[in-house]
Amino acid sequence: MTSSGAPVPGPAVPWKGRRHGPRKDRQWARAWSPEQIARRLPIDFPDDKAMRISHEAIYQALFVQSRGALRRELTACLRTGRVLRVPRARVRRRGQGFVSPEIMISERPAEAADRAVPGHWEGDLILGLGSSAIGTLVERSTRFTMLLHLPRLAGHGENPRMKNGPALAGHGAEAVRDAITRTIITLPEELRRSLTWDQGAEMAQHDRLKIDAGVQVYFCDPQSPWQRGTNENTNGLLRQYFPKGTDLSIHSADEIAAVAAALNARPRKALRWKTPAEALDELLP
Incomplete structure (x- = not known):
């Protein structure tokens, strides 16, 4: 449902042969x-x-x-659509030249680690077929989730491709920077303290993001997804709505917003059974 309560039917999800069997079709629901x-x-x-x-x-x-x-x-x-566990794929070793020691997670304020002060976020991309993607932002203390709509750009899939042109899949550095800025500036300044991301190339414009959105960006150590544990957990929940092996570009901005609203209306044990939306409302003026 949308935040106003209007129902949103999940789209027909096309599957890629072998992906369909072990995971089955899933339903969009409160879950x-x-x-x-x-x-x-x-x-x-x-x-x-x-x-x-x-x-x-x-x-x-x-x-x-x-x-x-x-x-x-x-x-x-089921959230995962499967009964048996599947081993995690190995994380590729990646090194990015735009990451410097002063913006590593070890330099992040201690208040972010203990969740005592709201406004510290974790972010990532969930990927689908055809290099499609949806961005995720999760606030550490309230678990409030915001999703980034990253549509493909005009010319995607066409040949020949423009040399040194923008990333037409929709989740290049500029597109991600703009999507984060557009989304996070809807919050008060005191709820925009920091953002922790992995060392993906989509965050190459973090300096510009800091200026546009007023949020300090920190990066995890390589192959250390547990350093964004809140975001990793949320991405797992989102896979019920956006399964692996499917094209994520078919989802509209309204559908993505409806999924975020469903997660934010789900009671959490870590919040003493309040919902993330209720926990965030208590912090807003």
């Missing part, structure tokens, strides 16, 4: 876990004792039903 449902009920219905259930009871109900005809339907509701 709350049984524990999130159980913990949120007392908050939403404080005076109704009938609205209580343990997450173990929900799991038991799903387990029994999954033996019968609902097994395939339940699989379609």
Whole structure:
């Protein structure tokens, strides 16, 4: 749904042969876990004792039903769309000349690490077929998520390609810089303290981003995704809506915004079962 409550149907997702089998089709939904449902009920219905259930009871109900005809339907509701775990692909060793020692994560303020002060963000790209991508920004203390629409540029896929021209896939350094700026400046200045990213080439214009968006950029160490743990976790949740092996360019800005609204309305254990949207609202003037 959009932030106003209007339903948004998920698009028809075309799959690439071998990708479809182990992951199955998934449904766009709120995708709350049984524990999130159980913990949120007392908050939403404080005076109704009938609205209580343990997450173990929900799991038991799903387990029994999954033996019968609902097994395939339940699989379609899984965030990953698969029952078995798949080993992570090895991260390629990358080194970028635009990363200097003074902007490494070791120089990031200590207040960002302990989540005591809001306004420190983590960012990344989730990638799909045909070099399609969606950008993700997650605030560390509230887990509030904002998604970046990165449409392909005119001329993508055409031959011959312009030599030394812009990245037509839509997630080159200039496109990512503009998308982050356009999105993050909607927040008050006190909620734009820092942004932590990996050493991808899409952040080559971080100096300009600091000027345009008023946010200091820091970079993780190579092959250290755990240094952006909040963002990595969020990207995993987003894969229910944007599965691996699919073309992410088919999603409109409105559809991407609806997915962000769904995540921000999901209660989190780390927030004592508040939603990220509620946690952020408490910080806004």
